Amino acid sequence: MSLENIETPAAAPSDFIRDIVAAHVAENKYPRIHTRFPPEPNGYLHIGHAKSICLNFGIAREFGGVCNLRMDDTNPTKEDVEYVESIQEDVNWLISAWADDKLGLKPHGKTPEAVTSNGQPDFYLPAVTGATAGLEPFYASDYFDQIYAYAVALIKKGKAFVCDLTPDETDEYRRQGKASPFRDRSVEENLDLFTRMKNGEFPDGARSLRAKIVVDAPNIWLRDPLIYRIRHAAHHHTGDKWCIYPMYDFAHCLSDYIEGITHSICTLEFEVHRPLYDWILESLGLPRPLPHQYEFARLSLTYTVMSKRKLLQLVNENSVTGWDDPRMPTISGIRRRGVPATALRAFAYNIGITKYNGLTDVAVLEHAIREDLNKRAFRRLAVLRPIKVVITNYPEGQVEELNAVNNPEQPETGTRKLPFSRELFIERDDFAEVPPPKFFRLKPGGEVRLKYAYIIKCEEVVKDAAGNIAELRCTADLDSKTGGATAGRKVKGTIHWVSAPHAVDAEVRLYDRLFTVAEPDTGADFKATLNPHSLEVIHVKCEPSLKDASPAERYQFERLAYFALDKDSAPGKLVFNRTITLKDNWAKEAHKS
């Protein structure tokens, strides 16, 4: 069964942004709905980005539109191609077989075309969909020429000026609502100085280009905001062509415009920037319909940190093995852990889109993962912490091949053969010498069903010199095998097992929450709340069919958890990541007493 076979079951969701888009579609406001996902390539994408990806691409697929992938790369000192590559990989994985036909890209190396729109000169860079060969993501840095031209246009309109204030002075003037002494420079002088800024005549921070809006506006972002700064730094995409770079506010709205974006969806912290977004586009008198910005609440998850700064710190300080450590909330970490993209998308649908800054229980994510994996995972038997069991009345050397169901949720996936023999392994937790109340598993003198095999009774507990249990000697009801005379006998417990001589060894990585507290972000030192037991590596006994395990498949080790093959596996070396445990009501029950 391939991973792509299971579709996201959820119906198309409804939220305030989709309501707005639906209204625009109804009134035919735009020829086509066009969204974009614009990460800055300064870190790996995380599950909060997944929410945004599912929103933007979801809108594109629900309303017959397109969603551009764009690198929002206007700050050369923080960005890197490593991140560009990981972002593409993560986005492609997440939208695969769902919205990959809505992914807007552009021909490699292509920059905006000079076109005429409504009789006016204009810049436009159309998206290409439905292919990937020869295509690449959009880059805001591909528009530096056009953005520069727009800045010059703004100067010529008397709506921008070159300011000589230092960064500290600028802050102070803006705080006080005071006009810069350079605010009323002539257009000619501004043009000259801006050209010389571009030509590299001034050091970093010596001058800046500022929009001329309102000196003492209540909204700080309208107090003559900076739109260009000097940065003598090489850029990962444009090399050393530029030594001035546009600020986010200036570059973003214009990038949206150039790509023909209709709905520019971002998180709440940009809400106060929206008047500036609109001011820039309106001030330029652009000839095509303008994009508009809409904001929603970013995702916060319990037992998780989400800021790129903190995730980077975990990586740099080796608290995890890398950005794709399966404990990380990054898309690559979640993927490596074994979570299917369908589960992540279902989660994104389930949490909804609002303007309320809430804290989502990680249990919602875990539920989406279990629901998905329950449907798709092959059932297998594996013993994580083995105890040896000898069936004393079972002939030595005899081996039976039992039929075992691959997935009861999908009977069409068939069965596989499971060897049974005299010596087995069972789970240490499935035996108790002194059983607690309501213990349905194996105990001295007690009976239990071996899944797909016999009912056995524990006759003797053999211990080593140190008093540890070395093996259990049991007898089997040899008529109780599935289909046998006493197969219908009711025993309270059924446990999993592996035939000892046939067992395949594997390394298993048991992952748990990275943090011990629900809100690691709130304390002074989030690293103090790291869970020291978030990873445990053990060596386990698997049923023989698992030696052919594939990274494309998901497995449920029955009664335990879901697992996926890790990339550290090699021929003859199985490494499984525990994606998530099965729900464990017994643990809950045992905890009560």
Place this chain on the structure above:
RNA sequence: UGCCCGAUGGUGUAACGGUAGCACAAGUGACUCUGAAUCACUUUGUCAUGGUUCAAAUCCAUGUCGGGCAGCCA
């Protein structure tokens, strides 16, 4: 402090002036050759105070609480 935004069970959301619903979580029971899954049932909610209205979670006012912004970051 100024400006902006928000508030519906424990958590996340729906209801768009007309029966407060869904999911997760929690609990009870049924079933079970996975203490899983499945099924049934249960608990818990409109921030406060006024106002408009036949009728308010929804509209208005005030207050309270929470979040965001005040980088030459995005």
